Amino acid sequence: MGTVPDAIPAFKRRSSEQTLERDILAETPAYDLIELFFFAYRDFVSDPDRILDEYGFGRAHHRVLHFVSRQPGLTIAELLDILRITKQSLNRVLKELIEKNFIESRMGTADRRQRLLHATPQGHDLALKLAKLQTRRIMRALADAEPAAKEAVSRYLLSLIDPDDREHVKRLVFGPDKT
Amino acid sequence: MGTVPDAIPAFKRRSSEQTLERDILAETPAYDLIELFFFAYRDFVSDPDRILDEYGFGRAHHRVLHFVSRQPGLTIAELLDILRITKQSLNRVLKELIEKNFIESRMGTADRRQRLLHATPQGHDLALKLAKLQTRRIMRALADAEPAAKEAVSRYLLSLIDPDDREHVKRLVFGPDKT
DNA sequence: GTTTTATGTCAGCCTTGTTGACATATCTCA
DNA sequence: TGAGATATGTCAACAAGGCTGACATAAAAC
Numbered sequence: 001m002g003t004v005p006d007a008i009p010a011f012k013r014r015s016s017e018q019t020l021e022r023d024i025l026a027e028t029p030a031y032d033l034i035e036l037f038f039f040a041y042r043d044f045v046s047d048p049d050r051i052l053d054e055y056g057f058g059r060a061h062h063r064v065l066h067f068v069s070r071q072p073g074l075t076i077a078e079l080l081d082i083l084r085i086t087k088q089s090l091n092r093v094l095k096e097l098i099e100k101n102f103i104e105s106r107m108g109t110a111d112r113r114q115r116l117l118h119a120t121p122q123g124h125d126l127a128l129k130l131a132k133l134q135t136r137r138i139m140r141a142l143a144d145a146e147p148a149a150k151e152a153v154s155r156y157l158l159s160l161i162d163p164d165d166r167e168h169v170k171r172l173v174f175g176p177d178k179t
Numbered sequence: 180m181g182t183v184p185d186a187i188p189a190f191k192r193r194s195s196e197q198t199l200e201r202d203i204l205a206e207t208p209a210y211d212l213i214e215l216f217f218f219a220y221r222d223f224v225s226d227p228d229r230i231l232d233e234y235g236f237g238r239a240h241h242r243v244l245h246f247v248s249r250q251p252g253l254t255i256a257e258l259l260d261i262l263r264i265t266k267q268s269l270n271r272v273l274k275e276l277i278e279k280n281f282i283e284s285r286m287g288t289a290d291r292r293q294r295l296l297h298a299t300p301q302g303h304d305l306a307l308k309l310a311k312l313q314t315r316r317i318m319r320a321l322a323d324a325e326p327a328a329k330e331a332v333s334r335y336l337l338s339l340i341d342p343d344d345r346e347h348v349k350r351l352v353f354g355p356d357k358t
Numbered sequence: 359g360t361t362t363t364a365t366g367t368c369a370g371c372c373t374t375g376t377t378g379a380c381a382t383a384t385c386t387c388a
Numbered sequence: 389t390g391a392g393a394t395a396t397g398t399c400a401a402c403a404a405g406g407c408t409g410a411c412a413t414a415a416a417a418c
Contacts, residue, residue, distance in 0.1 A: 029310035030317045031249060033329070035352045036336035038242075041220045042263065043341050060405055063217070070210060076365060084221065089406055091366070113364045113415050131208035138209045141338035145331060150212070152324060152331040157215035159320035162222050173214045239374055255396060268375055270397070292384045292395045 248306035
């Protein structure tokens with residue numbers, strides 16, 4: 001089947017490695033991973049929907065609240081960079097989150113043009129509630145897997161991200177301390 | 180740090196296992212996996228956007244074309260079940276795909292009320308082009324990883340899906356033959 | 359003091375989701 | 389065979405959350 005002769009076992013590579021190489025060259029579509037990613041993400045983001053509905057929020061609000069709650073003092077520019085939307089789109093949902101007292105916007109101290117965003121106690125509560133909900137799903141999935149799976153999945157997801165952004169995301173996700 | 184004494188090494192469990200258990204009990208948010216999933220999906224679905232634009236299509240068209248191309252003879256009902264949208268939403272994009280000759284709708288033979296959807300050659304070409312684009316990203320990510328990563332990632336994504344849907348998705352993704 | 363930067367805001371448009379109501383053809387079953 | 393269920397199509401209205409373009413303000417930077 002492969003291009004490597006069977007005669008010399010030492011030269012025989014593992015089957016998955018052969019498969020990988022063949023797929024890269026032929027670009028055989030990875031339908032399984034494409035579709036599983038679609039279905040998994042669909043269900044993953046749907047968990048918080050019910051709760052958000054109760055507050056009159058949508059997924060856009062969730063994303064904003066999540067990152068502000070995770071990184072107190074986040075600026076508008078940084079948030080725009082994370083979400084990759086326009087400031088007009090951001091402003092619509094951010095305004096609502098501020099009006100309903102889930103997020104607070106403080107003037108920057110070093111640079112007074114900046115707005116430093118902070119979640120209010122109410123905002124942190126909601127963000128945590130939603131994160132726990134998604135964590136439950138993640139933990140259930142990891143419980144089925146080998147202990148090494150979490151590391152493998154993390155690496156894989158990180159490698160899917162645009163190379164230019166990878167360092168940025170690493171700092172964001174794992175903290176600026178970790179090398 | 181742990182609750183298990185260091186004195187008897189045999190009782191010491193692996194660190195990742197301890198971590199997992201603690202996180203399940205305390206529901207410590209899995210911020211890393213939550214956020215990596217967000218960033219990875221953001222970049223993953225953005226690849227096809229440019230190409231779709233050239234055809235005047237959006238992501239909704241992509242999803243429809245993908246599943247029809249993958250499963251010739253798919254019915255409207257089955258497609259609605261996969262995408263979890265309303266028939267009105269589906270119809271809008273499906274109509275455009277049919278008008279522009281990327282998808283063909285044939286009357287069912289056994290049940291003539293059904294529409295059996297098929298990608299045209301043009302439709303298959305576009306679907307394949309988009310799938311290859313996403314596959315390139317996936318393969319680059321897997322190339323960084325150990326050979327066992329693909330299996331681990333597949334399992335993880337599948338386990339993230341709602342339990343009720345898992346069998347359905349399995350059949351869809353891996354084919355109805357595989358047990 | 360001029361220019362650049364960070365943010366806010368108005369107005370309008372697009373895609374893609376929603377609900378509700380109703381029409382048609384076909385199948386199923388008593 | 390005739391009543392009801394089913395698969396699909398369609399009209400209308402609406403909402404969320406993207407987008408562009410234009411313009412305003414305050415503060416920083418040079």
